[in-house]
Amino acid sequence: MKVREIDIDFSQAKLHWTPEDPEFAQFWNGTSTFLPYLEPFLNRTVRAGIDMLPPEMTELREDCRIFIAQEGRHYKNHAKLNAFLRASGYPGLAAREAKMKADYERFEKEKGHKYCMGYAEGFETLGPIIASFFLEGARELDKATVDDPTADLWRWHLAEEYEHRHVANYQFHAIYNSYWYRLWGICYSAPHMLGYMIGTGLYMINEDRKSGRIKDPWRSRLRFAGMMGRLFTYIVPRVITSLHPKYDPKDLPEPKRCMAVLEHAETRWARKPASAAAPAAV
Template structure:
């Protein structure tokens, strides 16, 4: 696990960067989240860092890399989201403002334990996203803009790399008996799942509504049919994922590596180094 500092050029990226616009817009809706959840994660982990026993050197080193990776994720999704907003989706700003306000509220009014559990829940979902991007979406990414595909694959590959950090910090600082710690972890997971699920649903609905303005009945039906087909692909891992995460024996460090994830990161770094050579 280490921090990477890639450069992306989004100037030529279009909102419909994938063959199926409905898939692109689902991912575009999800892209709003890292721009605001990552700064929130950094603030929570900064508080946690000051409370961790200095003797826990490995955890503190992992936390340092985690924060560096998340800073880069935030930076690049902010840049991507601005390009998207400027292509005829000004209503995205209201969604972004709401999400920012939610996280400010969590930090001001909720306990460190809650915030740690929420972070752990979010990271559990992100690591599962890596599996989908490397194993389920290959057909959907056929012919897609490689810049956007790289953004997501790099991001989620790093999410898988640091999948244990928030869990380790939560277990270190929750202050709960193991049984209570388990149930509170599940509470944090479901809170994050529902909170972000509603958010993505609302943003996706807005993006689809904008895209469908002026469509003929035939075009509209074709768009709806594609959306339904994509939903089947993008949601089929949810139940198996949940069953793993809900287990009292769940350990993110023991998760199966997504196929091609490690090789992709090596190839990604080689390409980036060649560009700067």
């Protein structure tokens, strides 16, 4: 694990960054819109748990700190993408985002740390599975027409979801060690998030159909149904496997091209030092 100073420039980004499959792009665009609320929630939860770890768990403490730094860079880049999405229309996004923001605030205020930790562990169980689908199972990304900053954002983000896949799980077990509560976290967090992801993606797709950005609504529906079918065919058996009492996220196989994606992100999108970004004064 390492912290990568990634700062993606979306000035040339396209709304439909998979132009032959705009429904795929809009599903992931919709997913992006709630991450600046989810990931700070995850960070606050993991940060609160660091001091609850046994003193000898120094390696896990450091992994937690790297996790927090990685997630922080994720949501800051997604916030920039989301500004571009709002500027592209979609007036209903604000209310959808506000609902998720309110949910995470309510969890922290009313439910307590164990509840938040169970949710975080549930999300982080789903994260590397979705990452593997995106990196090796999403055929929409294999087309020559896909060359966009948003594709790089998601590849980098999801590769790091795989990289820090063990952190929330290990922290949860070190503090609470409850198999049944862990199952609850997965069973609650997965539909809570996937419901938002699918619903918001469909909202944006329907707006595009109304405006004419997406032509031929019936072909669009077929493409979306095919994408969802492949997504759930991929993730459901892997989620079921993750429910085993001896599940260890470190045993998950590395997605294809995972390290190449991370190297590409650092080569293309590493934050430039201030001295390099601006000319020296004369």
